[in-house]
Amino acid sequence: MEKVILIKYGELSTKKNNINFFLKKLKENILFALQDFDVEVTYDLGRMFIHTLSPDKVIDRIKNVFGIHEINIGYIIETTELDIVKEEVLFLLNKKEFTTFKVESKRANKKLNTTSIELSKNLGAYILKNKDGLKVDVNNPEILINVEYRMNNTLVYFDEFKGLGGYPVGTLGKGLLMLSGGIDSPVAGYLTIKRGVKIEAIYFESPPHTSLEAKNKVISLARKLALYNNDLILHIVNFTEIQEAIYKNIPHEYLITIMRRMMYRISAIIASQRNAKLLVNGESIGQVASQTLTSMSAINEVVSIPVIRPLACFDKLDIIELAKKIDTYETSILPFEDCCTIFVPKHPVINPSKEKCHEYEKLIPYKDLIYEAIKTHEVKKITAKENNDEFKDLL
């Protein structure tokens, strides 16, 4: 009897003509997540099989792969002979504790001279006879025993785990996530990846106003996202000169508005360089002054690339809950200043006017500054697994 892992696709099965593209990508992503395991992955239109010697560890790992709706542990019994199947199923069930069950049979092998319903009844009766204290419950069984009689063998499965759902990463193109050290943007990135969009991320630093620790914090957030994203490219842009120019020359109530406009411009240019089709950020309507509708409109007007805000209509508490779920919350709340929290005016404008933005921006040579910032920006590849090589010989 061989143990296999069974993967069900869920939403993917609604794709008709290009389902093969999705499945190929899903297989690729699964293999990427399991790169340090010895596995074999096969699939048909209904599901995917993973053959491995360490199923528990593999399941732990693929629980983080998008595009998987459900994961089952299956057992392949090398025969379709009913008496042997019955014994093997009983053997498997003896390791489990439960009180109610239901058997569901599928019969691909039509040579079996009976119906699926008969097969279920037959097996169910055998289980009842040989294991004490059990009841059949067809509506709400504690475990559902699936038995598929195939041409040369029989597949049995009853343990199921929920997958993350969503689409396989990379099936829907690429986006650029504006990643700060806060709670929201990593969650926005996660939700975007979930829809099959592979992301790169951009982070603005302002040394010496922001510290190395703030940067390390963003790198560890990027690492958490890399787990779902098959690694992640992080663009680190030095924003000091732009930020200082704004601070020195522009009325302080417009600091944040103009700063955000600069960030959007830089992001749009890097997105187009990297062939990313959209910008993603963690803005949520009304959360802060720069996230009122007027502010969003005044900031958004500087770019023509679509800007997706997955959290636009989320409450803060719901965002925090998601951040905890994806394990970014604890990192996000570490107290290091990022460039959105330094140079904060006492009274930022809530309803900025576009005309004033245009007028004020003339006061600084922003095109040159942006050009310089993009030219010198740092590109860092972040792997899901921390590269501890730096300390390897010490540890």
Place this chain on the structure above:
Amino acid sequence: MIYLDYSATTPIGFEVLDTYNKTSKDFFGNPNSIHELGVKSKNLMNSATKQIAEIFNINESEITYTSGATMANNLALIGTAMHNHKKGKHIIVSKLEHPSIYAICDYLSSLGFEISYVNNDEEGLIDFDDLKSLTREDTILVSICAVNSELGIRQPLKMIRQKKKKENPHTVFHSDMTQAIGKVSISMHDVDLATFTAHKIYGPKGIGVLYKSNNIAISPILFGSGKMNMLNPGTPAVPLIVALSKAVRLATTDIEKKERFIERLNLKIVDALKKYNGIMINKTKYSIPHILNISLRNIKAETFLHALEEFEVYVSSNTACSSGTLSTSVMAVYNDKVRASSTLRISLSHLTTTDEINKFINYFDEIYRKLSGLHN
């Protein structure tokens, strides 16, 4: 030299010492400093902590570094007592604990806490019925060591946890794992609090760990600056921490393989010593092979120890921390004063060689003949 006292302390591993030296030299920055040098030290320290957390499958925030097991036991027991004193003042410990646990219990008792000592059966296993009858609504803490330091008796922590939970789910469960880590595989998830120290696992002296599950809270008993080490504030001992992490990694690798080898050495000694009338082997079916305890009839353990010392063979009488008195652990298991009054502990390591054991057996024979003749 034939060193057979590995349960008292171990020689520091060459690689571990190397880590200590390099870290002291290259990462001297204070991890509490926010400049680059400090951040570098902090990153290294965090990586070291992460490695320990991964090995024991726990959260990094559940690890507190201490100066050793005694300090960790103090933080655990006193911290739990202080945090829960309004809920109750009753504490249960076993009769097989390290003396440091009893010393802390004496202190807590002077503060008005009530200490109960749970019985064990003749194999040294905690008596579940007694534990059940002792556990009350106001029992705030149960502390039972994972492996006893004198007889090497291993307790089934998971079962103890289940029994305890049934009687009082709020009681905190602490285990001194000093003699268990690196010798047997163990799960921190069976307990709420656990303690161990580096110098028993070929690490440096002066560094230990308190594991505190994030599911429970204890009161700090030490106060200082910095937010990193709430239970043991102050500048973290980065070189010791990194060396500890390395020692943990090395000690938890190939545990079963090492254990099988040590088991063979243990049996070889037992085989040789059981022929003497005046020797009693204090070994139950729950004793781990790393620790072998014997009682000497008619010969003072200390005399025997010093006689062995002349051949540069080093063992313990009772334990290093409590020599001179009756062995509490042997009393607890055998309830025999003669047996408990003169005990030797021979503790083995994967570093011990068969040749050393052969020599030890010969020296033992020579000394035994000489000393037992004196008393006859």
